Every structure is written in C-alpha cells, then in structure tokens.
Amino acid sequence: MKILKNYFYNLSYQILVVILPIITTPYITRIFNSQELGDYGYYSSIVTYFILLATLGVANYGTKVISGNRNEISKNFWGIYSLQFSATILSISLYCIFCLCLPFMQNPVAYILGLSLVSKGLDISWLFQGLEDFRKITVRNITVKLVGVTSIFLFVKSENDIYLYVFLLTIFELLGQLSMWIPAREFIGRPHFDIEYAKCHLKPIIMLFLPQIAISLYVTLDRTMLGALASTKDVGIYDQALKLVNILLTLVTSLGSVMLPRVAGLLASGDKRAVNKMHEMSFLIYNLVIFPIMAGMLIVNDDFVQFFLGQDFQDARYAIAIMIFRMFFIGWTNIMGIQILIPHNRNKEFMISTTVPAIISVGLNLIFLPKLGYIGAAIVSVLTEALVWAIQLYFTRRYLKEVAIIGSMTKIVLASAIMYGILLGSKTVIHFPPTLNVIIFAVLGGIIYLFAILSLKVINVKELKQLIRKN
Structure with a gap:
C-alpha cells in the first residue's frame, strides 16, 4: 500500500x-x-x-x-x-x-x-x-x-x-x-x-554522473541540431510533439523513483524473491498503462492535435504518431535501468546503456535531419530509446529470467489490439467536434480495454491486493 x-x-x-x-x-x-x-x-x-x-x-x-x-x-x-x-x-x-x-x-x-x-x-x-x-x-x-x-x-x-x-x-x-x-x-x-568517507562514494557517483551527461546530450541536442540542420519551424513542431508525449510519459516514469528505494532495501535484506515480485509488479503496471495509451493515442491523434495545438502545429500529428512508440522503450528502461541495474550496483552497465546511444544519436541526427526535418528527429528519438532498451535488456537478461513478464504482456497487447480495432472501426460512424471525439473515444476505449483485461484474466486481483498491502 x-x-x-x-x-x-x-x-x-x-x-x-x-x-x-x-x-x-x-x-x-x-x-x-x-x-x-x-x-x-x-x-x-x-x-x-x-x-x-x-x-x-x-x-x-x-x-x-x-x-x-x-x-x-x-x-x-x-x-x-x-x-x-x-x-x-x-x-x-x-x-x-x-x-x-x-x-x-x-x-x-x-x-x-x-x-x-x-x-x-x-x-x-x-x-x-x-x-x-x-x-x-x-x-x-x-x-x-x-x-x-x-x-x-x-x-x-x-x-x-x-x-x-x-x-x-x-x-x-x-x-x-x-x-x-x-x-x-x-x-x-x-x-x-567527512571527506575521507566521502571518497568511497565518489566512484559510483561519477559512474551515474556520466549517464546523466549522455541523457542530457540526446534529450536536448536534437532540438539544437534540428534548428541548425533544418529550420526553427521544424523545431517548433517537434518540440510541441515531444511535450505532448512527455505528458503521457509522466504516467509511467513516476513509478521509477518510487520503486528504487524499495528494491534497494529488499536487496540489502537479501530477499531476492520479494525483489522479483516487485519487478513483476512494475512490468505489469507499466504494460497495463503503456500499450492502451499507445493504441488510444494513435486513434485520437488527429483530433487531439487539432483542438490542443491549433492550426499552426497540425503537422505535429505525424511526429506524435512516430514518437508515441518511445513510451514502450522508456517504460521498460525505467525498470531495467533504475530498478534493476542501479540497485544491483551495475553502474558501469547503466553508463554504457546511455552513453553509447547518445553518441550514435548524434550521427543519426546528422543523417536524418537535413532531409527529413522534424520527422527525422522523431525517428531518431525512437531509435535512440530503442537502443537504450536493447542494451539494458542484454545487461539485465539474467535478472529478467526470474521475472514473469511475457505471459501477462501478451494478454495486454491482445487487449490493446482489440480496443484499437474496435475504435478504428468506430471512427467511420463517430463524427463530432475534435474535443468531443477525444472524450468519446477515451471513455469507449477505457470500457473496451477494461472488459478485455478482465476477460483475459490478466490480473490476479487477490494476489495484487496482497502484494500492494504488504508493500
């Protein structure tokens, strides 16, 4: 709780x-x-x-x-x-x-x-x-x-x-x-x-400082390069798309800082079974939120941009349709990096997983941005996060073997696909002003998704309640 x-x-x-x-x-x-x-x-x-x-x-x-x-x-x-x-x-x-x-x-x-x-x-x-x-x-x-x-x-x-x-x-x-x-x-x-005692903390702190520099590099440098290699208009469109995706990401990234101290505390006590249960709960919660948001946003993207951003930023819909897939990669790396690598003192691996993609993203931006502008920036942002995900997946593979993920995720993807398919078909008959469309699709999608999740028995409600109450 x-x-x-x-x-x-x-x-x-x-x-x-x-x-x-x-x-x-x-x-x-x-x-x-x-x-x-x-x-x-x-x-x-x-x-x-x-x-x-x-x-x-x-x-x-x-x-x-x-x-x-x-x-x-x-x-x-x-x-x-x-x-x-x-x-x-x-x-x-x-x-x-x-x-x-x-x-x-x-x-x-x-x-x-x-x-x-x-x-x-x-x-x-x-x-x-x-x-x-x-x-x-x-x-x-x-x-x-x-x-x-x-x-x-x-x-x-x-x-x-x-x-x-x-x-x-x-x-x-x-x-x-x-x-x-x-x-x-x-x-x-x-x-x-105590400077002498502080020295023992210096190396691990530096190892976590370097990834912060790398993350800052590929999070902020893309807009600078986009302005230099394309145009400031591209920057404006890309920036608005990025802000909208980041708003949705707050739903999933907020859990990382909450789970870190709990996982570290359980590791210190040697309770690895409880740690695996915590990881399992994190993946379950993230996947339950990420996949329906991705599917739902692809449905309401045009209407949402039309009423939220206005006429000058309508092209942001194309960048959002690409960048929405960052949610999956960032959601998982929030677990693999912050909840697994850092608590297990795998600081070197965490550093590699952020610095290598940061360097590669610079090269990708040089290739994509001059010709594709904000679309290229959106593509590179997804590829960069995907690379972070792939590297962290490799470094955490032995920990993830003990965590049940695939079974529940398969059912969640299926439930999200069912919701997407029904909503996509509904678009042919639902034609209201953009704001009302978004509200209707959000409510309808939520009902369909909840029904699908319960029907597929994704969640063991009794077990989840016990785990939450215990923690």
Missing part, C-alpha cells in the same frame, strides 16, 4: 508540473515579447549544464544508499552530501568566472539564474526518497509551485518585470529546498563533512 501511496504522491506532482505551464504560458507570453523570453530560455539552458555538475549523480545513488542502510543514515548522508556540496561550490565558482569573463554572460538574467545553482546544491530530496517519505517531497514541491505561480500573477504586470519574473522562479525553488532541511534534522543530526 505504501508503494501505491508514494506512486500517487509522485504522480500528482508530475501532473501539476505539466498543468501549471499550460496555465501560466498564455499570461506570460502576453506580457513579455519573444526577445525577453528568449533571453531567459537561452541563459536557462546554459545554467542547466552547471546544474548538472552541481548535482553530480547523487539523486539515484543517494536514494539507493539511504534505503539500503537505514542504520547509518546520518553517516551516509553527510558522506554523499559532502560530494554534492563540493561539486556545487565548484560549479558556482566556474559559473561566476563564466559570467565575469564572457561578455555575452554579463546580463542580469544570467546573474539571477545563478541562484538555481545554490538551490540545486541544497537539494536533499534523495534523502526522503531513500526513506520512502514521498509525502514530504510532494507537499513541499506542490506548495512551492503554487505559491510561485500565484506570485507571478500578482506581481508580474508589465514587460519591465522580466527580472522580477526570473527572480520569482528561482527564489521560490530555493526557499523550497531550504524548507526540506527542517524535517531532515531528525535523520541527519549535526553537520559533519
């Missing part, structure tokens, strides 16, 4: 992260022009690389160590945080040098965004993830986001408020990170930076 609660805590925040920009964007774009928001976006992208250095690979590693060593929380926390603190000081120092030495960085927006480095340096959410206390993280994050958005509507009134706008975005994030240190005191005690 705790896993289910943590999943919904995490999912509720992820949904909020998606909804809030939809609310604020129309307001902000009517106050600031493209140049002003462009400056913010430009400097924000630069700061992202310094943030990457400041946080290292602490998040997943810290969660795993805390959850697997509940008797030495304070010692491990300060050992790991010593490295995060040192990396943050280094990152801030380099950023200051960057701002002082490079003329294009001498901008108030760049200076204000420097607070983001301080904020990330104080981020200890990994401690509470390791303790499986997602309630504190979610409540804090939601409160900070809502107060921040409210302050934007209250205080940002004209184009002269661009610096205030950037400041509000960063300061509330900083205050949110500071607030987490208050409940953390009962677990971590007084500060004691």
